[in-house]
Amino acid sequence: MNITITFRNRRNPFIPIEAEMITPDAFFNNKEICVGEGNRMVHLTELADVGIDGTASSVDEIEILIRGDAALVKRVGEYMTGGKITIEGNIGMHCGNFMSGGKIEIHGSADGWLGREMKGGEIICHENAGDYCASGYRGGRRGMRGGSVEVFGSVGDFTCEHIAGGEVMIHGNTGDFACAEMKGGIVTIFGDTSRVCANMSGGTCYVYGSAVEMIPTFEKKGTISHDGLLFHHFRGDVANRGNGDLYTVRFTYLQ
Amino acid sequence: MAEILLKNAYVIDPISGINGEVMDIAISGSRIVEDASPHSEVIDCQGLLTLPGGIDSHTHTSGTKVNFGRYMSPEDMRAGRTSKKGHMHITSGYSVPTTYGNSYRYSALGYTSLVEGAMAPLEARHTHEEFKFTPLQDSFANALFDGNWGMLRAFEDGDIKRAAAIIAWTLTAVKGFAIKLTNPGGTEAWGFGKNISCINETIPTFDLTPAEIIKGAIKANELLHLPHSVHLHCNNLGTPGNFSCTIGTFGHVPDVNDKRQSLYATHVQFHSYGGSGWGDFCSKSEPVANMVNFRPQIVIDMGQVMFGRTTTMTADGPMEFNLYRLHHDKWSNHDVELETGSGIIPVNYRRKNLVNSIMWAIGLELALLVKSPWQCLLTTDNPNGAPFVKYPEIIALLMSKKYRDAEFETVHQDTEKRVPLPAIERELDWHDIAVMTRAGQARALGIIDLGKGHLSPGAEADIAIYPIKPDEIDPSAEYEKIIQGFAQTEYTIKRGRIVSRRGDAIIDGENTTFWVKPKVPAAYDMQHDTVFQELFERYYSVRMSNYPVQEEYLHRNHCIETETDL
Numbered sequence A: 001m002n003i004t005i006t007f008r009n010r011r012n013p014f015i016p017i018e019a020e021m022i023t024p025d026a027f028f029n030n031k032e033i034c035v036g037e038g039n040r041m042v043h044l045t046e047l048a049d050v051g052i053d054g055t056a057s058s059v060d061e062i063e064i065l066i067r068g069d070a071a072l073v074k075r076v077g078e079y080m081t082g083g084k085i086t087i088e089g090n091i092g093m094h095c096g097n098f099m100s101g102g103k104i105e106i107h108g109s110a111d112g113w114l115g116r117e118m119k120g121g122e123i124i125c126h127e128n129a130g131d132y133c134a135s136g137y138r139g140g141r142r143g144m145r146g147g148s149v150e151v152f153g154s155v156g157d158f159t160c161e162h163i164a165g166g167e168v169m170i171h172g173n174t175g176d177f178a179c180a181e182m183k184g185g186i187v188t189i190f191g192d193t194s195r196v197c198a199n200m201s202g203g204t205c206y207v208y209g210s211a212v213e214m215i216p217t218f219e220k221k222g223t224i225s226h227d228g229l230l231f232h233h234f235r236g237d238v239a240n241r242g243n244g245d246l247y248t249v250r251f252t253y254l255q
Numbered sequence B: 001m002a003e004i005l006l007k008n009a010y011v012i013d014p015i016s017g018i019n020g021e022v023m024d025i026a027i028s029g030s031r032i033v034e035d036a037s038p039h040s041e042v043i044d045c046q047g048l049l050t051l052p053g054g055i056d057s058h059t060h061t062s063g064t065k066v067n068f069g070r071y072m073s074p075e076d077m078r079a080g081r082t083s084k085k086g087h088m089h090i091t092s093g094y095s096v097p098t099t100y101g102n103s104y105r106y107s108a109l110g111y112t113s114l115v116e117g118a119m120a121p122l123e124a125r126h127t128h129e130e131f132k133f134t135p136l137q138d139s140f141a142n143a144l145f146d147g148n149w150g151m152l153r154a155f156e157d158g159d160i161k162r163a164a165a166i167i168a169w170t171l172t173a174v175k176g177f178a179i180k181l182t183n184p185g186g187t188e189a190w191g192f193g194k195n196i197s198c199i200n201e202t203i204p205t206f207d208l209t210p211a212e213i214i215k216g217a218i219k220a221n222e223l224l225h226l227p228h229s230v231h232l233h234c235n236n237l238g239t240p241g242n243f244s245c246t247i248g249t250f251g252h253v254p255d256v257n258d259k260r261q262s263l264y265a266t267h268v269q270f271h272s273y274g275g276s277g278w279g280d281f282c283s284k285s286e287p288v289a290n291m292v293n294f295r296p297q298i299v300i301d302m303g304q305v306m307f308g309r310t311t312t313m314t315a316d317g318p319m320e321f322n323l324y325r326l327h328h329d330k331w332s333n334h335d336v337e338l339e340t341g342s343g344i345i346p347v348n349y350r351r352k353n354l355v356n357s358i359m360w361a362i363g364l365e366l367a368l369l370v371k372s373p374w375q376c377l378l379t380t381d382n383p384n385g386a387p388f389v390k391y392p393e394i395i396a397l398l399m400s401k402k403y404r405d406a407e408f409e410t411v412h413q414d415t416e417k418r419v420p421l422p423a424i425e426r427e428l429d430w431h432d433i434a435v436m437t438r439a440g441q442a443r444a445l446g447i448i449d450l451g452k453g454h455l456s457p458g459a460e461a462d463i464a465i466y467p468i469k470p471d472e473i474d475p476s477a478e479y480e481k482i483i484q485g486f487a488q489t490e491y492t493i494k495r496g497r498i499v500s501r502r503g504d505a506i507i508d509g510e511n512t513t514f515w516v517k518p519k520v521p522a523a524y525d526m527q528h529d530t531v532f533q534e535l536f537e538r539y540y541s542v543r544m545s546n547y548p549v550q551e552e553y554l555h556r557n558h559c560i561e562t563e564t565d566l
Helices: A024-028 B064-071 B074-079 B099-108 B121-132 B149-156 B160-174 B186-190 B210-223 B243-251 B285-294 B317-327 B354-369 B388-399 B401-408 B430-445 B479-487 B530-539
Strands: A002-007 A034-037 A040-043 A048-053 A063-067 A084-087 A103-106 A122-125 A148-151 A164-170 A184-189 A204-214 A219-226 A229-236 A244-253 B003-013 B018-028 B031-033 B041-044 B049-052 B054-059 B111-119 B138-144 B178-182 B230-233 B263-265 B298-301 B308-314 B332-336 B340-349 B463-466 B491-494 B497-501 B513-519 B557-563
Touching: A024 A063, A204 A229, B003 B430, B003 B463, B018 B430, B049 B430, B054 B430, B064 B074, B064 B121, B064 B308, B064 B332, B064 B340, B074 B308, B099 B111, B099 B388, B099 B491, B099 B497, B111 B121, B111 B178, B111 B430, B111 B491, B121 B138, B121 B160, B138 B160, B149 B160, B149 B210, B149 B530, B160 B178, B160 B210, B160 B513, B178 B210, B186 B317, B186 B340, B210 B230, B210 B243, B243 B263, B243 B285, B285 B298, B285 B354, B308 B317, B317 B332, B317 B340, B340 B354, B354 B388, B388 B401, B388 B430, B388 B479
Parallel strands: A002 A063, A063 A084, A084 A103, A103 A122, A122 A148, A148 A164, A164 A184, A184 A204, A204 A244, B003 B041, B003 B049, B054 B111, B111 B138, B138 B178, B138 B513, B178 B230, B230 B263, B263 B298, B513 B557
Antiparallel strands: A002 A048, A034 A040, A219 A229, A229 A244, B003 B018, B018 B031, B049 B463, B308 B340, B332 B340, B463 B491, B491 B497
């Protein structure tokens, strides 16, 4: 089943839309798709043209295509368990929260909290992602627990905070405090990063670029060759009695 | 003016001396009156249990640390969501719900007044803001003085009158209701990375011991004639063997007030531990309860622990740090300039944990071993021991030996060797429960004269009607019915209006904040005291003129003016 959702131009394009019902699961179960525009609940068709083509015998056969201005459409793909969502442009915050299966592909950029606390499935973002990509919620104990996230651009601050499982690849740079409180999983950062892996207790992080303002409480274990490059190997965070591995090509401590 | 006539109510009103009389209650406006007008709306109570509105004398529902508990625990916020329904706002949270969540759930339990157990004076505005959005309960705030430098300096100089003047100025400035001491001296020492282990140990920054602070505060409290006594959270909370410290503290309390107690010791369960470490941890509720039985000048509350997830929050910073070292989980720590500190940690009390099981037993033992229900009030130190929604279960445990035994079967098997609970046969009756949940609180807080906690003509029309017919239930056998009955009132009436019906809030409501204003003579007015002004200029991050909470900041409020002996 192919579903095309085309968001129309709105009179006030600055009002955010809460769209946790845009998931393959909701369409598969024939639910009435309602979204919140500001403080009112409306039917999705009031804001977007929805075209449905074909039928599906399982949730995995559903493909949703989102077109138009979706930069303020939040929570798309929340709790999804299967199927595919493709977004032609940008997408708003909290895309793919708690997802446990299926695939989300974003051709533009994603706002904050992409793949927050996800348990499985796959997210690909072709441009940048905002803060808290693949992280947990503020005050939470565990962030992403499984699945994979790949971002071809750069990401904001607190990327992979509290990550406890799964795999994340960032092709660009990250902001401050990437992988803070990391507990598990594998994170690969191809660009530069800052204050990486603060208070980590487990997991593995590779930094192909430069780790600036390295946290001083990491134990240096030597160098290893990986992927044709020489990486410095750190273990820590010692301050947290941590057992995580941090590999970085270059690093500088805070001056 | 709304007029209501409650017919055939089975009334228990300990303050008026009514115990189980089927009678009519007439309400006119916000007050209970002698005779009903013919235009009254008549509610036939059909013999249902009718009590004065519940009063929680120690709870944490409003203020900065409560709010921090909310945002450090998203999992807690996800645990108790309800959607908008009629007049009810959206709520969320289980152990630290949103303000409306607290208000609606307390109202469903029949509670109409709440005392915020610990308000940092500097952060009073936040507490008052949250009071405003807890609309179905009247609010009182205990202001923290445990590390107040001005007061401690005055004690150091032996000048109790000056200390009283500083307390008076601060209470008036922050619109507080009573003096709260949390780990006196210990929280102040924590500002320098230390703690106090004994009431006779000198604190690092002042030449004072906790015992001197407590005695000084009790004297100052009486000089100001405050309605409530000093509200004390003893030193060494949660430490094995701390019962000796608690008993020592109680031993210092003089009997100085004939209307009420001289000291209110809160969540005493956490202060009744024996043993020298976690290995030989045991209950010492018996000596503590005996001490209370011998000293009518002391009132305690239980601070009952119930099993399940909750959040601990207290101004006792060093204690929370010790908890953090035990759990190694989330922890918040906060210092409030010259006044106090705080800490927050989420916890999970488990039946299979021996220490938790013993804690559970101690709270019940205190309530059963203290002979007079007026001296041991029912609380969980919400949310430290358990969220207040567990109150009905606690009532059932106190009323039914059978239920206690059934629950005891499910806790850690070694608990039996460490606690006296299985040997206690006492079962509380309806009257005892009415005392422990409203009348006792009203007397301890000194608010009977304000029309709280009783149903005689002239009293505030705060009434809870529970779907329980006391004559038809045997509480010791049918404890399930007790739990159900106390979990949801048939009607909760607040200031003459029905605010809650079968668990749903039906009006928006508007509460009153009670605060005290001791009438201090000009010589003791700290507003114009140069030494006090210098203290502010030198150490506080705010100016003295910006410190007081403006009266406009409170919405509906009632100022209790007291005469002083200064």
